[in-house]
Amino acid sequence: LAHSWEDADGFPAEIQAALNASEYLAGLELLLAIPEHQVPLPGGSRPTQSDLWALGRAGNEIVSVAVEGKVAEPFGPTLAEWQAEASSGKVARLQYLRDQLSLSEPPPGTIRYQLLHRTVAPLIEARRFGATHAVMLVHSFSKTNEWFEDYAAFALLFGIAAVPNTIARVGERGGINLHIGWVSGNPDYLAR
Numbered sequence: 478l479a480h481s482w483e484d485a486d487g488f489p490a491e492i493q494a495a496l497n498a499s500e501y502l503a504g505l506e507l508l509l510a511i512p513e514h515q516v517p518l519p520g521g522s523r524p525t526q527s528d529l530w531a532l533g534r535a536g537n538e539i540v541s542v543a544v545e546g547k548v549a550e551p552f553g554p555t556l557a558e559w560q561a562e563a564s565s566g567k568v569a570r571l572q573y574l575r576d577q578l579s580l581s582e583p584p585p586g587t588i589r590y591q592l593l594h595r596t597v598a599p600l601i602e603a604r605r606f607g608a609t610h611a612v613m614l615v616h617s618f619s620k621t622n623e624w625f626e627d628y629a630a631f632a633l634l635f636g637i638a639a640v641p642n643t644i645a646r647v648g649e650r651g652g653i654n655l656h657i658g659w660v661s662g663n664p665d666y667l668a669r
Contacts (some may be wrong), residue, residue: 506534513529523595571583
């Protein structure tokens with residue numbers, strides 16, 4: 478992920494192509510990118526940490542983008558695994574995540590917990606920086622789209638049929654347009 482983004486002049490080409498295909502994010506210009514960006518969450522002592530957080534601009538609109546880099550590792554525990562020892566902090570955190578994502582029903586236990594909190598992170602930062610759009614983006618370098626099925630199950634929570642190399646608008650969350658996407662990076666970066 479680091480090599481791909483550092484080698485790019487702005488967004489990596491595959492990310493820019495997916496952004497440009499979006500009615501809402503076309504022409505997004507990268508303003509700032511911060512690796513290992515932490516965002517505090519209520520209901521616990523640990524923040525969520527995106528592999529990369531970026532701030533961009535399309536016309537007069539600011540966009541907050543949280544990037545999760547993937548190759549072969551999973552998206553962490555399922556909700557069922559994470560809730561196995563449900564403390565009051567975990568209960569409060571999950572309710573906060575559900576509220577932020579406008580999920581009226583508890584997500585199935587098979588949903589990966591990491592996808593929930595990584596999707597809330599760009600919403601929080603969008604509010605902080607006055608952005609009108611928030612994007613949670615999986616940048617996968619897997620040759621076989623490993624773990625895409627977990628992302629697809631997560632997308633279905635919002636009624637979205639996931640398609641690789643596509644960024645989909647989820648809808649408005651607290652006045653911010655939320656988008657999620659899966660983009661395949663160049664697997665040649667794995668050899669570096």
